Amino acid sequence: MSNRFDYDLVIIGAGVGGHGAAVHAVNCGLKTAIIEAKDMGGTCVNRGCIPSKALLAASGRVRALQNTHHLKSLGIQVDGVGFQRELIADHATNLVNKIRSDLTKSLNRLKVNTIKGWGKIIDNQRISVLTNDEEKFITAKDIILCPGSVPFVPHGIEIDHKTVFTSDEAVKLEILPQWIAIIGSGYIGLEFSDIYTALGCEVTMIEALDNLMPGFDPDISKVAERVLIKPRDIETYSGILATKVVPGSPVTIELTDAKTKEVVNFLEVDACLVATGRMPATKNLGLENIGIETQRGFIPVNERLEVLSDGKIVPHLWAVGDATGKMMLAHAASGQGVIAVENICGRDKTINYRSIPAAAFTHPEISYVGLTEPAARELGKKEGFTIASVKTHFKSNSKALAEGETDGIAKIIYHQGTGEILGVHIIGIHASDLIQEAANAIAQHQSVRNLAFNIHAHPTLSEVIDEAFKRADLAI
Template sequence: MSKFDYDLIIIGAGVGGHGAALHAVKMGLKTAIIEAGDMGGTCVNRGCIPSKALLAASGKVRELSHNEHLQSMGVNVGGVSFDRKLIADHANDLVAKIQGDLTNSLKRLKVDIIKGWGKVLASQKVGVITDNGEKVFTTKEIMLCPGSTPFVPRGVEVDGKTVYTSDQAVKLESLPQWIAIIGSGYIGLEFADVYTALGSEITMIEALDQLMPTFDPDIAKIAEKVLINSRDIETYTGVFATKVTPGNPVSIELTDAKTKEVVEILEVDACLVATGRIPATKNLGLENLGVETERGFIPVNDKMQVLKNGEVVPHLWAVGDANGKMMLAHAASGQGIIAVENMCGNEKSIDYRSIPAAAFTHPEISYVGLSEPQAKELGKNEGFEVATAKTFFKGNSKALAEKETDGIAKVIYRKDTGELLGVHIIGIHASDLIQEAANAIANRESVHQLAFNIHAHPTLSEVLDEAYKRAS
């Protein structure tokens, strides 16, 4: 018999913890998972899942309301109406189903689910504060998967009703006529897509000088045209929302990012704060092992082992948003599996360059690997030149058949070897198309090889086929 209660205790049952637990059972580890809140964490309850349900429903409204587009295909549709509550129920029902499926998959594999607040007490010792007091467990390995929470800047007061984060927005409890969205990243863009489809007016506020600053410049340029300029959205760039006061109306003080002078006071019906996320790493007991966070993130190496002063802390691992390597649900799941492999003695590390990401706007945006500025910086440091090739959806037979021709596919590669460094897509089904490119980057393939792959015709995947051929 083992002297430990468990081989592995996971703190946090989000996507990262769930993926790790499933793989741990596969590897023969006796596993427990501790969760203080809702099973499934942010992704299932307040992130990916409900937001995609809202985007799917509002996307249907947008499509059926676009009479000119439908009539060009010979389709006539009468007036389109929708029920806000039923759209919200669709998202809530999906959350309940996925949450149930996730919980049942753990129970089926005999993973012990412990409800309560878990924290590290010492090496190989975990405490859980439950409704019935504190319980203490011993374990060979501890994995921290606490996730993240929305970041609310100083000066912004959130009441959850008129000023709120994505946590509340996914519930779609109201449809204000005029909404300010602070931040033009993925979260801000997706909610702008939902709200405009359902008839709201948007004011988007970005602190940096350009909208969508994290996107590849060519993608951001087209996204601004098709996702913002063509819709009922006004934008501010280079300004901070330095003071946001809930109420009717909501008051937003805008301050110039350079001069620090107040330039305008906006009064709107509601405000969504979409300024990113921060790690939920407080009260985990890290201090009991002398581990210090870096800007709130838990330092880890490529094996997902927690570090203290650059040295590995034995038997302690951290995956997902809490380590800040790549704040995506599927990255967390991948990290959890890598961590389990390493604790079982199988040396593995994660290749962040080959992990894709997507925004589920209409049309979608996706990318994998490096942006053009990042690739050029790498080339400068390593002594190679970077080249790009672009293809347009308006030249793709399937996109033409769908009459969905807004968008491009852009490939970034090394001039000398042809190695694929990055792929960026905006267009119909971009989120599905990107995986092919992710697999190519994972294998460090060259555009010269990729140009000989044969794609089905007519399919949207041919936008990538054409891009590889132009590059080779």
């Protein structure tokens, strides 16, 4: 380290991206500090992935135990299933506390200097850290920005954090409203509809676009609507905007046709969850001090995660995570953090976003990696090749039959000429675990011609993917 700087690397933001970067930086021999104004672990640990999965685990068991038809088919009888909202909420809180503590201890063990306060860039290699009672300045050879994101609340929606709230409050499970509206049918809306219906709430789901679950592959959305929406106490609106939401008892919601802009209905519900996505938390970072303009709030970066200003690299400044707008996923942020540090150390690395998987932890789960079929067709049209797709069904899988969990499909999208996999989409039991094999195959540009000869354990759910590889190979 040069004597000119306090640190080799300073990271602003101790979410999953910042943590991943800090751990890798220390392993690479860099003297590292991390600045965090709120809670260690950021959104994922405190208000996102971790508490929501704890709630899904608990509510999923309630749903399974209340499914007497399924249990009876397995020869099991359970009477009088009950639960306590407070204890389910405590399960999520306790998990958050444990993982946040483990994360903090891991940084301390590695001798990463953790600084509490608001970090702000003063110039390329100097940072201001503002706490309640003082402001101090530190210098670093390199700086990584990991500010994360916050829930996006559309115009016209008033949040009171009690009757109208975002996922930040929903993960606390402070209430179980008899009737709750969920605005948005992406993975956040889907997961919370799963939680709330399992625990006895009525749900109304409001989607601005023409089809529910617009971010998923169309074939997956169709199955998801059949198994996650229609059998449950969920009313749906699509092509409808929630143009005005007023907190209270009841919450009032004005519904407007997304195309005609005419008001079509009013709802009065007990609560409303706003699940309309997330926006970058890039305000008050001092970006203007070094001439950086955000793009719709996102920090522009190149493939090496170097920050750009007017298309030119800003020396010694990097950004990772949600604030870059590449993929708003915790594991993507962590991977970006490692890649940024590799480049800081002079080892040229980039990241293949098409190979990063994602999942919704509903019951059953949804997972995907790579392109949807419409996106793949657009790519094929642009680059002059034909795509093909195959589907296999969980209902023909021995392990799924043994579990009595046969709803679901696996879909593979591939280059018709070479067999290279372009996308894989799964809905079914343990879909989040099954997707990694496909992600690895996409990362390695594998062809179904080779993958069809891999041997999978029997009887396992992985044979759903194996069967899809084999069908694709036969179709070439």
